[in-house]
Amino acid sequence: MTFVRHSSSLILTACLVAGSAFAADDDAQRAAMKFFETDVRPILVNKCYDCHSKTKQKGGLRVDHIGYLKTGGDTGPAIVPGDPEKSPLIEAIRWKNDDFKMPPKNNGGKMTDAEIATLEKWVKMGAPWPEDGASKTVVTEGGFTEEQRKYWFFQPVAKVSPPKVKSDWVRNDVDRFIAAKHTEMKLNPATEADRHELVRRAYFDLHGLPPTKDQIDAFVNDKDPHAYEKLVDELLASPRYGERWAQHWLDLVRYAESDGYNADAYRPSVWPYRDYVIKSLNDDKPYDQFVREQLAGDEIAPNDPNVLIGTAYLRHPVYEWNQRDARGQWDIILTDMTDTTGELFLGLSMGCAHCHNHKFDPILQKDYYRLRAFLAPVHWRDDMKLATPEEKKAFDAQQAKWEAATAEVRTKIDAIIKPILEPKVERALTRFTDDLQVMTRKAPEQRDGLETQLAGLVERQMQHERDTFDPMKSLKTDEKKAEYKALQEELKKFDHLKPKPLMEAFVATDAGPKAPAVAIKTRKGEQQIEPGFLSIIDTNPPKIEPKGNSTGRRTALANWITRPDNQLSTRVIVNRVWQYHFGRGIVATASDFGKLGEPPTHPELLDFLTTRFVANGWHLKQLHRDIMLSATYRQTARREPNEVAAKTDPSNKYFWRFNPRRLDAEQVRDALLAVSGELDPQSGGPAGDGNATRRSVYTMKKRNNPNELLRALDMPAGFSSTAERQSTTTPTQALQLINGDWLLARARKLADRVSSIDDAWLAVLGRPPTEKERTTAEGFLKKRAGHVKPAPPKADSDDSLADFQENSPHERLLVNTSEKEGDEFTVEAIVSLDSIDVNASVRTIASRWNGGKDSQEAFGWSLGVTGEKSRYKPRNVIVQVVGEDENSNIGYQVVPSNIHVELGRRYHIAARVSCTGKNVTFTVRDLETPGAALQSAVVPMDIRSKISLGASQLVIGGMNKRSSASQWHGQIEALRIASGALPDKSLNANPERWTEGFITWRSADPLTSQFEWSGSDKKIAEANDPYRQAMNDLCQVLLNTNEFFYLH
Amino acid sequence: MPCHRYDQPTSRRDFLQTAGCGFGAVALAALMNEDKAAAATLAHRAAKAKHVIFLFMEGGPSHLDTFDYKPLLNKLAGQSLPSSFKPPITAMGESKSPILECKRTWKQYGQGGLWISDWFTNVAHHADDLAVIHSCASSGINHAGGVCSMNTGSVFGGRPSLGAWAQYGLGTENHNLPGFVVIKDSEATVVNGVRNWGNGFMPAVYQGVEFNSDGTPIKYLDNPKGVDRKRQRDKLDLLASLNRDYNATRQSNTELDARIKGYELAYQMQSEAPQAVDLSKETEATKALYGMNDEATAVYGRNCLLARRLIENGVRFVQLYSGAGSKWDAHKGIEVNHGKLCNAVDKPIAGLLTDLKARGLLEETLVIWGGEFGRTPMSEQGDGRDHNPTGFTMWMAGGGVKGGQTYGMTDELGLYAVEDRLHVHDLHATILHLLGVDHTKLTYNHKGLPERIDQNEGHPFTRLLG
DSSP states (O other), X not given: OOSOOOSOOOHHHHHHHHHHHHHHTOOHHHHHHHHIIIIIHHXXXXXXXXXXXXXXXXXXXXXXXXXXXXXXXXXXXXXXXXXXXXXXXXXXXXXXXXTOOSSOGGGTOSOOHHHHHHHHHHXXXXXXXXXXXXXXXXXXXXXXXXXXXXXXXXXXXXXXXXXXXXXXXXOSHHHHHHHHHHHHHTOOOOOBOOHHHHXXXXXXXXXXXXXXXXXXXXXXXXXXXXXXXXXXXXXHHSHHHHXXXXXXXXXXXXXXXXXXXXXXXXXXXXXXXXXXXXXXXXXTOOHHHXXXXXXXXXXXXXXXXXXXXXXXXXXXXXXXXXXXXXXXXXXXXXXXXXXXXXIIIIOSOGGGGSSSSOSSSSOOHHHHHHHHHHHTTEEEXXXXXXXXXXXXXXXXXXXXXXXXXXXXXXXXXXXXXXXXXXXXXXXXXXXXXXXXXXXHHSOGGGOOHHHHHHHHHHHHHHHXXXXXXXXXXXXXXXXXXXXXXXXHHHHHTTGGGSOOOOOBOXXXXXSOSSOOOOEEEETTEEEEOOOOOOTTTOOSOOOOXXXXXXXXXXXXXXXXXXXXXXXXXXHHHHHHHHHHHHSSOSSSSTTOOSTTSOOOSOHHHHHHHHHHHHHTTSOHHHHXXXXXXXXXXXXXXXXXXXXXXXHHOTTXXXXXXXXXXXXXXXXXXXXXXXXXXXXXOOOSSSOBOTTSOBOGGGBOOOTTSOOHHHHHTTOOOXXXXXXXXXXXXXXXXXXXXXXXHHHHHHHHHHHXXXXXXXXXXXXXXXXXXXXXXXXXXXXXXXXXXXXXXXXXXXXXXXXXXXXXXXXXXOSEEEEOOOOOOXXXXXXXXXXXXXXXOSSSOOEEEEEEOOSOSSSGGGOEEEEEEOOXXXXXXXXXXXXXXXXXXXXXXXXXXXXXXXXEOOTTOOXXXXXXXXXXXXXXXXXXXXXXXXXXXEXXXXXXXXXXXXXXXXXXXXXXXXXXXXXXXXXXXXXXXXXXXXXXXXXXXXXXXXXXXXXXOSEEEETTSOOOTTEEEEOOSSSSOGGXXXXXXXXXXXXXXXXXXXXXXXXX | OOOOTTOXXXXXXXXXXXXXXXXXXXXXXXXXXXXXXXXXXXXXXXXXXXXXXXXXXXXXXXXTTTTOOOHHHHHSTTSOOOTTSOOOOOTTSOTTSOBOOOOOOEEEETTTTEEEEGGGHHHHTTGGGEEEEEEEEOSOSSHHHHHHHHHHSSSSSSSOOHHHHHHHHHOOSOTTSOSEEXXXXXXXOOTTGGGGGOOTTSOXXXXXXEBOSSSSSBTTOSOOTTOOHHHHHHHHHHHHHHHHHHHHTOTTOXXXXXXXXXXXXXXXXXXXXXXXXXXXXXXXXXXXXTTTTSHHHHHHHHHHHHHHHHHHTTOSEEXXXXXXXXXXXXXXXHHHHHHHHHHHHHHHHHHHHHHHHHTTOGGGXXXXXXXXXXXXXXXXXXXXXXXXXXXXXXXXXXXXXXXSEEESEEOTTSSSEEESOEEHHHHXXXXXXXXXXXXXXXXXXXXXXXXXXXXXXXXXXXXXXO
């Protein structure tokens, strides 16, 4: 990003230059250490430690320090550094000498060739060992080295005064630290960004959205010397701020709205957590409180739904509902929770100490389990509601009334259902191993903590049987079905008594007041572990006070994490905020402050900001102000490295300019919707799909089925905590951006809004084009369209009224009628088709359907022709129906005629849909081939009723909702819909002869008030207007430019 | 960024790693610059295999009815698992069900005398090329965990897939095509969806790209409706021109240049990819060899032929799913289920091996056959078998493996791997080894840790190499 570019245009070359930045501060020592840590030590640990380390020293030999190896065991030195041939260790592992083979056959056996070669190489290199000379380097219990204890991150946050610097550039204390480092490194800062750059940067940074033209003008023209300060305050006060910054937190907690396993079940009640994060940020809730609520909201304020929802933090791990290995699954869930908690709050890769003491940081395996012990009592609850005690009370009272009134009916229903359902539930239980069955059969109050957790997982699978049980499918006889149905009708009569359901709470509590045991299992046995903190900084036992039915452990953990003097958590959050503003943290590895992470570039600044942050009450907004009002933040990004910077700081770690970076996936998508004028500002509530026009934070996040555009732009998948996003560039990404429907549609909308080149530039880039750009754009329009201004609108469209075409005024013909066609009807039309969908969508002749498949609103039908990739083969005339089947279940069905039509040919098509006849009768006649035979087909249909009772209106040439792919493209000369299945003799290829039909439309007739065209607002059909095409292209190109995609 | 502090750009791999640390342009370099010299420094060992075709039988094919002959099965049919066997945890809780007989007839093939059942008589003719590994094991007992594990080494999502690692390690030979291509045998979704060929924590450049078996091979490859190649060119020229002006004063940001090149590559891919999958250039005899003239074998045959063409065109890793959506999952009626599926793939796979060999490509192409796990000796629902991740069969051919013999062993009923047990981590290490890559050296720094494909647990099974 910041390296002097070589003349070669090969990116590979540029990369080598990038690489040299690392070469500059490396030395052979480090390479050797890396080799040792990644290659050598693992072999020693895995293959030799069992018999030759702290606990056992067979033959008097230890291999866990170079000193021991050099001194050797009973038979003298084990290695001679530099000379593998003289090193007994090498001789032993080669297995050449029958009396001297290591590792022995009964304990691992011969090493692989690669391993032997590695150790040979290592000895040959002189057997380099980290911190050679220190007596102990391997982390051992309680025996940390001096160096480890002195590691910067474990030191208390220092009270630092900003350095005194002489510089006009400095605006606040942040800058003093930056300037001091500049002086030290002979760097100098960049000039301040101009107001256009600043306003765009501030909006994207705080809101994740580009400023509108008015917003830009307001700031650029503001004469107030504090215009920028005002802007930052205004942006922080807007609810858009929380929507943007919540995204960062959601990345960190691996927020997703599905389970993430194969079934990837939707989590319908997790969204209130997302709204909770947004609201907490907008309210500037102190960070310590925010943390406490997420770790222990249930213990702190069990009756406050606005706090309780924070514990959804404990529910984000992936989950497989039908996993039989309940123990294994719970172990994995706890591991995930522990790892994430370590990374997120403490900035340490605790996961590394799961199986052994951390190899690089002074984190004991015991410390890992201590942290885990705080979380071990967690129980995933499905029986809680997000409601106040008053609301719950009112609900219960009303529910009791309903229950009392329906007791008799429900008893009767149970009598029918239970004999079939209970065996299914029992079968769900007996799939588990015996021990799990035993604990699940215990009464809940008899179970201990672990049993509660595991039985909970088992019971979910039993509950699944109940939830998916369909009596109408399972009941054997028609009498029973009728009886059941009657009872359900009876039950419905009491619906007026039913209280409005309370919001389900996707939260967690403890499994009980007594915590399940946590143990480290080794070959030697088990060691019980109590909760505790990192040994290297705090060996005091935590103060844990049980609360009600809870162990109180998580409150103790939360209190420790949020202690004002916690040097880990406080630095970690301050560094994260810095990172999100600058694209790089003071510690660049924001979730790993350990030795494998990057050292801080400005440790004093980090401590200064941390101290200030805690002293100011843990408010993030003040921290944003401190950072954004600095001269450091206000620097321009438009600066190439000078000679010094290129040499000493090519990657801009020391902030000699603002770091340009690609917008995040959500910023890109939101910006596209904003500039096309489509952004729906609605906040909160359940997420929608990616076709909706709400902000991306409200786009459904299914782990296995991520939004395609967002994922292509590096949105994390939501499986583990993500602290830093990738920024990748691939050809398939480019294909999606240049050929994909979604972006094309945004470009069209944008082109609708702008009337000139200058307009387009202002809308997309927030500035007018330069002279050169204007000339280039004009050249493009001229080349593509022959002129640079729109053609004068034609007086009126002289298109034939039979033409149905997308992006024209005649897209679809909406039919106004209150009459319903019923469950038996005829659709007859004279049509010709110009194209089919390139995918599997169906070009629609007529419909009463919204495209849904599983709700009563979706009841309906459509008649159309299949697309290129349809499983029914292309150009097949089909009917789709949604209604109730014979068991009164909602069903969707495709009824294919398997009659295939040709493009560009006139046809007379009729479909007679009959629920009573249980079929659809198709007839198709080619009207252009004289004497062409009538093709017909009678195809069975399973849907039995209600197909005209959905929420959609009748539409000719499309569906209820505009959808490009299902839009008819071609002619519909005439169409009628009649109730009942008309007899053959009533069908007629001449529409003038049509008599029956409650809807009859002929393109030749004047349009009556019963019909209403729906189409694009523009009178000029884009497809036929080269200027409009060229303008679309220009807009699409602008939406693909680097300037649009980059924050600078 | 999770850069290892000791990092030095001494090899291509190292600076590709820095790609993950924010130098996005570099990621593209992996696709754009076929730099054989650089790749050679990475291959830690001269290897024959340069390409992989992974034939993934999704749902778990029964090793007991195909490649792992267990006469004891039929002797104990109808009885419970002998008490000498540790009862396994099974997905459907069928550990106590009676043992199910194998209805196949078995014959020995080739000089190595490999036992192969009558469900794979065509593949059997290549017995002397097959290295049949009887001792595979996985951690996933369910499809989600199993398929994820076989693809990424972990039962959970979030890690890069084998194809991504191969690409990361070896780069690509043709920058106009993706280096890692996935083709399914139906529109059904593979368990877990696209993340099976995902890049995990690596840059997106390494992810697998799904090709359609028919029609336009890659999503969004075609110009939008109504846009001809000239109009597309004009658009891209305008874009490049605006981007160049913008970049002129920002040359130190190599990502910007990478984005310009990304669009150019996309444009080239638009013309090259359709040619790579254009089967009209293949003779009828070739198509027949793959079984494309028979409805039962046409789909997989077509995909196998596409795989050969993609390999020829420089694609590094091709994965062909059979039974996408767990179709091999024969919990009941294994005879009908497996009979149909084996028939659908037997001839195409044999055709692929024949064709690769005839063209001299088998030596440099590692063909892998297998699923996410095998199936139990115990029955389920009378005539099916449950999942068995504790011992199952995969085979490899080509790419330098020593064929005509078996490796490892399951117990007498094929339940547990008992000799030379190869966990998925070992299999992945072995596959990289066959590609000439030392899996312990192919690391990607993520969150401060040098991540490996095998989560530091695998060992290559070097005996496979002839």
